[in-house]
Amino acid sequence: MIAEHKGEIPVVILLLPFIGGIATGLYWPGVDMLALAITAAVLFSIFVFLNLGYSKFSVYKSKWIGGMLIYPILFLAGWLISIHHNQLRRADHFSKQQAQFLVVCINSEPVVKGEWTRFTAEVSSTISNNKVRNSSGTLLIAIKDELARNLFYGEQLLVPAKYTIIDPPFNPGEFNYKQYLAHKNVYHQAYLFPKHYKITGSGFGNGLIAAALNSRQQLVKKLYSNMHDTTAIAVASTLILGYKADLSNDVMQAYSKTGTIHILSVSGGHVAILYVVLAWALSFLNGHKKGKIIRVVVIILLIWLYALLTGLSPAVCRAALMISFLIVGKTAGRYVNPLNVLACSAFALLLYDPFLITDVGFQLSYLAVAGLIIFEPIINQFASSKNRVADYLWKATSVSTAAQAITFPLSAFYFHQLPVYFLISNLIIMIPVTVIMYSGLLLLMLPQIPVVSNLLGLILEKSILIMNKLLGFIEHLPYASISKIWLTNTEHLLLYLIIVTFFYLLYNRRRKWLLAAALFATLLFSISISIKKINSDSTQSITFLNLKKHSGIVFKNGNNGVVLTDITDTDKVFKYSIQPGLDSNRITNYIICGFDKNLQNEYLLKRGGLVQFRNKRLMILNHKPPAWSIPSTLRLDYIYIRENASVDLRSLITKQVIVDASNSDRYISVLTANQVNYQSLKRNKSIIINSNR
Structure with a gap:
C-alpha cells in the first residue's frame, strides 16, 4: 500500500x-x-x-x-x-569515581556458556575507604565459578572495582563487539573468579520482570518434562518463549542459510497466532453487554504478558504495540492506516530507548513489516487464481518475497549471506510452524494433564524434527546460499535505492525518471563492486593479527592466501577473528600452516622461522631457538616475535620488529628498557603491510 x-x-x-x-x-x-x-x-x-x-x-x-x-x-x-x-555522560557513572568495590544488581538473565556465566549488572553505588557513593552505569560481568550458575535476575552483588574498557575489533572484518555493547549502554567489563564476589541480597530488580523470567524457566522445564529430543526442546523454547540459551550454533546456521531465521525470533507471526487463540478462547464474551471491551482489555493484557515472558525483544514489542493499536481502532470502528500504526509503535519504542535504532532485530522487524504493507500488494496483483489452494500459495509467496526483498540488503550488510531457496523454505515450513505454535501454546497454557500434555509434547517434538529435517535438506542443496557478501555503506544504500525504485516502477510505470534513477544506481553499484574486486585481485599484503594468547599472520596474494597460525580452522578464535578477514578481503583460496611446518608455493617460501613472501623477508622468533644460527648480516624486512622469544635483536638488521599479543607484559617492558624499536600487537589493532612494491 x-x-x-x-x-x-x-x-x-x-x-x-x-x-x-x-x-x-x-x-x-x-x-x-x-x-x-x-x-x-x-x-x-x-x-x-x-x-x-x-x-x-x-x-x-x-x-x-x-x-x-x-x-x-x-x-x-x-x-x-x-x-x-547515553550513560557515559552522567556525572555519577561508576567509571568517573575512584572505588575499591562496586555494588551491582543483576539486570539480565544470566547465561551459562561452558565454564563462564555472563550477565549485565546495574551499578548502584561505589565503595572507597568504607565510604559509599551513589552511582550509575551498566557493567558486563563474566564469572568462572560453578556457584555462579545459580545466580538469577535481581540479585545484588559486591564485586571488586577491577574492570576494563571493552576492546574494539582488532582484526579485519571482526565483529565490533565494543560498538554492539555501547549501543546497549555497556562500555566496561569485569572477569571474576571464585571468592571474587559476594551475594548481598536479592529481589532488587523489577518484580514483574523477575516473575516473567521465573515463569519462563518453569515453562521451559515443562517442555523438558513433555519432550525428549534436546534439539527439539531448544527450538521450541526459542520459537515459543524466546529462550535461546540452549540453541546450538548448527541449528542457527541451518535456519539462517535457508532464510527462515525469522521464525526463531518471537515477533509478529507469533503474536498473531496468540491473538487468534485468545480471540477464539474469549469469543463467548461477545454476547455480553460490555463483553467486547472486556475481551479487548484481556487480549491486550495477555499479549503484553506474553511479550514480557519472551524477553521484550524489539520485534515482539513492535508486534504487541501494533496489534494493540489495531485492536483498539477496530473496536472503536475507526480506520487505521497500518503504516501510521507501524510508525506510532516505533515512536513509542524509541522514546523509551533511542538506542534501539541500532538493534538489528529492530531494523529487520520494522523493515519486514513495512515491506509487507507496501510491497506485498504490488507483487500480489501480478497473479490471481480462483483455486483457493493456488491463491493461498501465491499470497504466501508474495508475502515471503516482499519481506525478503526489503530486508535482503540489511541481511547482506550484517550477516554477509543471501539464502537462495528462501521461497521454498518459507512455503515448506508454513504447516509445521503453525502446528508448532498452536500445539506449543496449548501445551504451555493448559495445566499438566499427563495424557493431553504428553500428546501435545509429542506433536510439538515431531513437528520440529520434521521441520529441521526439511530445512537441513534444503541447507545442503547446491548453491543453497550465497555467502561472503561484504557491502560498504554506500553499496548498502544504493541497493535499497535500486529496490525501492524498482517496486515503485512496478506500481506506477508513468514515472519514467525513476527508471533512469534505478539504472544509474545499478550502474554505480556495479562499478563499486567491480572496483573492489579489481583492487582485491591485484593486492599483495601481510597482516599481523592480534589473537591475544595465540599468533597469526595472513599472507594475501590476490584471492589466494596463506594463514600462519597456531590454531585450527575449527577453533572459535579462527572463526571469530581470522575467517571474517579472509572473507572481507576476498581470500577464497587459502592454506593454513602451523608455525612449525615448512611450506612452498609460487608466492611464498617458509623454512623454519624464515619466510620469503614475494619481495618481503620475515623472521619468526619464538621461545624455541632456531636449529641454525642467525647470521648477523642477514637482512630482514620484519622480525615477528611470539611466545617471549629470547634473542638479541641488536645483532639483526631489520626495518621493523613486531611483537604479537602472545608475549607477556613483562617481556614487552624488557624490550622497552633495552630500547628496542618495536610495534606491539597487544591491545592494538592488527598491522597490515602492503607488499605490492
Missing part, C-alpha cells in the same frame, strides 16, 4: 526527522545538551504561539511555516533523547 499523499501517513513523515536526530546523537554525543534544549524550546514556543494565533496571524496562508518548525523540533528532540540516554 503506497500512500498517494503524505497526509495519509503523517506519523511516518514525522518519524523521519526524529530518527535523524537520534542517529545524529549517536555519532555526535558530545554536543552541549543545554544549547540543544534551549534551541528546541525556542522553536517549540514559536510553534505553540503560531498555533494559538492561527487565525489572528493568518498562518493558514503560509502552511509551510508549521513544517519548517515541527521538523527541526523533532530532529532536536531525537538528538536530545539520544544524548540523554
